[in-house]
Amino acid sequence: MSEKITPREENFSQWYIDIVLNAQLADYAPVKGCMVIRPRGYALWEAVQTELNRMFKETGHSNAYFPMLIPDSFLRKEAEHVEGFSPELAVVTHAGGEELEEPYVLRPTSETIIWSTYKKWIQSYRDLPLLINQWANVIRWEKRTRLFLRTTEFLWQEGHTAHETEAEAVEETLKMLNVYKTFVEDYLAIPLLTGPKSQSEKFAGAIDTYSIEALLQDKKALQAGTSHFLGQNFAKAFDVKYQTREKTLDYVWATSWGVSTRLIGALIMTHSDDKGLIVPPKVAPQEVVLIPIFKSSNKEAVLDYCADLEKELRGAFRVAVDADDKQSPGWRFAEWEMRGVPVRVEVGPRDMENKKAVLVRRDNGEKKVVDRNAIVSEIKELLDDIQKALFDRALKFREDNTTSVSSYDEFLPLFEGEKAPGFVEAMWCGDPECEAEIKADTKATIRCLPFDRQNRVAGTCFHCGREAGHVAVFAKSY
Amino acid sequence: MSEKITPREENFSQWYIDIVLNAQLADYAPVKGCMVIRPRGYALWEAVQTELNRMFKETGHSNAYFPMLIPDSFLRKEAEHVEGFSPELAVVTHAGGEELEEPYVLRPTSETIIWSTYKKWIQSYRDLPLLINQWANVIRWEKRTRLFLRTTEFLWQEGHTAHETEAEAVEETLKMLNVYKTFVEDYLAIPLLTGPKSQSEKFAGAIDTYSIEALLQDKKALQAGTSHFLGQNFAKAFDVKYQTREKTLDYVWATSWGVSTRLIGALIMTHSDDKGLIVPPKVAPQEVVLIPIFKSSNKEAVLDYCADLEKELRGAFRVAVDADDKQSPGWRFAEWEMRGVPVRVEVGPRDMENKKAVLVRRDNGEKKVVDRNAIVSEIKELLDDIQKALFDRALKFREDNTTSVSSYDEFLPLFEGEKAPGFVEAMWCGDPECEAEIKADTKATIRCLPFDRQNRVAGTCFHCGREAGHVAVFAKSY
Numbered sequence: 039m040s041e042k043i044t045p046r047e048e049n050f051s052q053w054y055i056d057i058v059l060n061a062q063l064a065d066y067a068p069v070k071g072c073m074v075i076r077p078r079g080y081a082l083w084e085a086v087q088t089e090l091n092r093m094f095k096e097t098g099h100s101n102a103y104f105p106m107l108i109p110d111s112f113l114r115k116e117a118e119h120v121e122g123f124s125p126e127l128a129v130v131t132h133a134g135g136e137e138l139e140e141p142y143v144l145r146p147t148s149e150t151i152i153w154s155t156y157k158k159w160i161q162s163y164r165d166l167p168l169l170i171n172q173w174a175n176v177i178r179w180e181k182r183t184r185l186f187l188r189t190t191e192f193l194w195q196e197g198h199t200a201h202e203t204e205a206e207a208v209e210e211t212l213k214m215l216n217v218y219k220t221f222v223e224d225y226l227a228i229p230l231l232t233g234p235k236s237q238s239e240k241f242a243g244a245i246d247t248y249s250i251e252a253l254l255q256d257k258k259a260l261q262a263g264t265s266h267f268l269g270q271n272f273a274k275a276f277d278v279k280y281q282t283r284e285k286t287l288d289y290v291w292a293t294s295w296g297v298s299t300r301l302i303g304a305l306i307m308t309h310s311d312d313k314g315l316i317v318p319p320k321v322a323p324q325e326v327v328l329i330p331i332f333k334s335s336n337k338e339a340v341l342d343y344c345a346d347l348e349k350e351l352r353g354a355f356r357v358a359v360d361a362d363d364k365q366s367p368g369w370r371f372a373e374w375e376m377r378g379v380p381v382r383v384e385v386g387p388r389d390m391e392n393k394k395a396v397l398v399r400r401d402n403g404e405k406k407v408v409d410r411n412a413i414v415s416e417i418k419e420l421l422d423d424i425q426k427a428l429f430d431r432a433l434k435f436r437e438d439n440t441t442s443v444s445s446y447d448e449f450l451p452l453f454e455g456e457k458a459p460g461f462v463e464a465m466w467c468g469d470p471e472c473e474a475e476i477k478a479d480t481k482a483t484i485r486c487l488p489f490d491r492q493n494r495v496a497g498t499c500f501h502c503g504r505e506a507g508h509v510a511v512f513a514k515s516y
Numbered sequence: 517m518s519e520k521i522t523p524r525e526e527n528f529s530q531w532y533i534d535i536v537l538n539a540q541l542a543d544y545a546p547v548k549g550c551m552v553i554r555p556r557g558y559a560l561w562e563a564v565q566t567e568l569n570r571m572f573k574e575t576g577h578s579n580a581y582f583p584m585l586i587p588d589s590f591l592r593k594e595a596e597h598v599e600g601f602s603p604e605l606a607v608v609t610h611a612g613g614e615e616l617e618e619p620y621v622l623r624p625t626s627e628t629i630i631w632s633t634y635k636k637w638i639q640s641y642r643d644l645p646l647l648i649n650q651w652a653n654v655i656r657w658e659k660r661t662r663l664f665l666r667t668t669e670f671l672w673q674e675g676h677t678a679h680e681t682e683a684e685a686v687e688e689t690l691k692m693l694n695v696y697k698t699f700v701e702d703y704l705a706i707p708l709l710t711g712p713k714s715q716s717e718k719f720a721g722a723i724d725t726y727s728i729e730a731l732l733q734d735k736k737a738l739q740a741g742t743s744h745f746l747g748q749n750f751a752k753a754f755d756v757k758y759q760t761r762e763k764t765l766d767y768v769w770a771t772s773w774g775v776s777t778r779l780i781g782a783l784i785m786t787h788s789d790d791k792g793l794i795v796p797p798k799v800a801p802q803e804v805v806l807i808p809i810f811k812s813s814n815k816e817a818v819l820d821y822c823a824d825l826e827k828e829l830r831g832a833f834r835v836a837v838d839a840d841d842k843q844s845p846g847w848r849f850a851e852w853e854m855r856g857v858p859v860r861v862e863v864g865p866r867d868m869e870n871k872k873a874v875l876v877r878r879d880n881g882e883k884k885v886v887d888r889n890a891i892v893s894e895i896k897e898l899l900d901d902i903q904k905a906l907f908d909r910a911l912k913f914r915e916d917n918t919t920s921v922s923s924y925d926e927f928l929p930l931f932e933g934e935k936a937p938g939f940v941e942a943m944w945c946g947d948p949e950c951e952a953e954i955k956a957d958t959k960a961t962i963r964c965l966p967f968d969r970q971n972r973v974a975g976t977c978f979h980c981g982r983e984a985g986h987v988a989v990f991a992k993s994y
Binding site (some may be wrong): 065067068069072073074075076077079080081083084100101102103104105106107109110112124125126127128129130131133134135141142144151154155158159170174175177179181191193219305 | 543545546547549552553554555557558559562578579580581582583584585586587602603604605606607608609610611612613619620622629631632636637648651652653655657659662668669671983
């Protein structure tokens with residue numbers, strides 16, 4: 039415990055790994071590219087699940103579960119889909135001691151198995167909309183992996199909905215994008231850009247993909263979730279028609295949308311510092327850690343005093359207590375800072391005498407001496423402050439690291455060298471070839487065409503000089 | 517909807533399938549032996565998860581997640597384990613477009629991947645006990661499958677704990693068995709026998725396996741969950757030693773325990789009737805369905821009256837409302853009976869005039885006219901009654917179908933023919949060969965040696981006549 043964390047300035051990648059391992063969020067697995075999610079990391083995922091489940095149910099969705107094995111032939115039914123996912127598939131060829139007649143792939147995503155099933159469930163407009171989500175593991179064979187951000191197996195949720203009309207499906211796509219934005223900004227305190235991806239960056243099989251994009255502390259972008267308008271592509275691939283209100287037959291309109299354990303990586307990389315993890319209060323498995331400070335002479339008195347306090351705190355917050363007398367207070371402070379608990383409550387003999395307690399904020403280290411009797415309301419206020427401060431700090435970081443350019447000459451130097459420049463905004467023509475040239479030159483990709491940056495007047499493409507109707511945001515990305 | 521359900525007397529297997537499909541709990545998947553768990557079935561699993569998670573956390577366990585891919589070589593490290601699971605393994609041989617150097621198996625259970633990881637996490641007695649649970653999908657290639665009861669892929673939780681001493685591990689094994697018993701009896705209203713399995717029926721790799729055993733309406737037994745004392749078998753296979761309090765090195769002691777979506781099958785087969793599903797109130801996704809009864813002339817008045825009622829009901833219960841005027845009241849009654857909602861509230865024009873409502877119990881069809889103003893307390897009482905009545909009815913069924921025998925001559929006719937005889941108790945010698953002979957003759961297996969039936973004086977084995985120290989319970993089983 040309390041092992042040294044490499045400073046961000048020295049080596050950002052190592053800093054991230056040090057936090058994940060030392061805060062015991064995850065561990066490398068003895069399986070290539072996979073990880074073990076340890077209880078402290080899984081508790082963060084459970085917080086994500088709890089809130090998203092609530093939001094999904096409030097928007098009318100139900101959970102279900104579909105098989106993880108998909109017949110190889112299903113993937114091939116949607117041409118773009120199979121092309122996009124083929125390189126990443128893991129294949130079961132043998133089972134029960136025999137070679138299988140048709141191999142199964144492990145789901146990289148579940149559109150095909152789900153739409154093959156929806157064909158049985160959807161006959162009429164009365165069966166629509168069908169609003170289903172599943173929490174599941176998926177497998178994508180990745181060459182370069184990184185704990186939480188990109189692993190061969192990961193946990194996610196995938197929503198798959200079916201609708202009568204194109205308009206309704208588009209509305210659903212944007213509604214769920216907005217659910218993600220609300221959750222990630224309000225709970226994970228990560229500011230997001232949202233908007234459509236360029237056509238070359240969209241999901242294999244979608245008409246349009248929309249994403250939520252975060253900027254991490256190393257100024258690289260992270261696609262933190264996606265919502266896809268699938269048009270009638272999968273309905274056509276699996277022949278899912280319904281009887282319309284006008285008694286005609288039509289293909290069903292579809293969406294799918296997902297976020298994954300990658301969000302935990304985004305959370306770590308957005309907020310944490312060189313002392314360790316920082317977790318926003320709303321999703322912190324423990325909001326408060328109570329640390330009694332004592333010598334052997336006054337141990338009993340301090341612990342007595344803390345017993346009542348602990349009870350009161352537990353009535354109001356998720357609480358940890360660390361009264362380990364084998365460790366110094368300083369060691370214990372550092373340990374709980376590393377674990378990211380938002381508020382530390384210190385109580386020593388003098389605090390006891392004065393009926394006080396010391397509150398220390400994890401996000402900025404500020405100390406405050408408060409009346410013992412006012413402690414619950416003081417902590418409540420502090421937790422709200424921290425939640426807001428984390429978002430504001432991340433937003434300021436993003437704003438400080440967003441550059442607007444109008445020419446390729448301004449653009450190119452930003453992407454030179456190993457360092458990432460943050461978000462770079464520019465008017466762009468929309469042509470995939472233009473986008474490909476930029477990527478080949480600089481490794482910069484278009485993160486999205488942010489909804490809230492489209493208020494500029496039309497201009498010319500910063501790269502090719504042709505007419506440009508969109509503001510695109512470029513970045514180096516994970 | 518409201519399709520015909522085959523009566524139990526006519527064909528019990530078909531009755532079960534009819535309920536699963538018509539109540540939309542699950543559907544056959546286009547993958548051999550797999551199923552799709554539909555929202556109404558998944559809601560039952562979510563109720564199981566919610567309560568068990570609470571009980572696991574109250575007993576000190578944390579959730580985590582381990583990879584579903586296991587290197588083939590890991591399975592081979594524990595000789596009995598690999599022998600037991602080999603026939604059921606599914607194997608990934610290709611991934612990322614290439615043949616793998618070492619194939620991965622899809623977890624049939626996670627002892628091996630978890631103990632290979634525990635080796636990294638456990639050095640000292642200070643790291644113990646390690647109390648971890650995971651919710652996951654597992655794959656066992658089954659030849660004969662049945663929705664919920666036995667599917668190639670199923671969902672489950674698996675606890676894996678590590679302890680300093682044998683006594684502590686045995687205590688944990690029995691504690692978790694008791695958690696299962698408490699949950700299944702109190703929430704699912706299924707009475708259980710609990711006790712050790714015979715050595716030939718234990719988990720591959722365990723020292724002792726304990727199980728919870730239910731008796732279903734076709735008088736077949738179902739193993740509904742197991743808790744294993746693993747001794748030091750997996751610690752030795754994966755070389756997991758710890759420094760003891762005496763500064764010596766010793767292998768760690770282990771347990772594992774699991775229940776699965778099979779519990780949903782047990783619930784259906786224990787309580788349901790020829791009208792459809794019956795769900796115990798405590799785990800019912802909807803406790804109450806409100807059905808307004810009206811003609812076009814009084815529709816508005818009745819619906820107005822019901823709006824307030826609905827609001828009040830929603831404040832106290834999980835509520836569905838069915839005011840579909842395209843369907844007759846009778847059709848709607850039948851539909852919600854099929855779905856298993858415990859209490860139906862009928863409100864028609866006369867009820868409205870008299871400030872009354874009609875409550876109908878799903879379990880026995882009893883009707884009660886109650887005052888509109890007393891409805892919440894009346895329903896609360898009814899739900900408690902139903903929860904208890906379901907358990908009592910199932911317990912009586914089990915008692916009526918438990919036979920005690922003292923000779924093989926009494927035993928043999930019970931197991932003749934296709935029908936199952938329920939539970940059959942007998943004094944048994946404990947010899948696996950004796951057990952195997954009985955099984956070969958009759959297909960009867962020992963379900964467990966129930967804790968609460970061991971108060972008989974020692975006697976002689978009903979089959980081989982040798983000294984017998986145990987009461988064993990035999991049955992035909994799923």
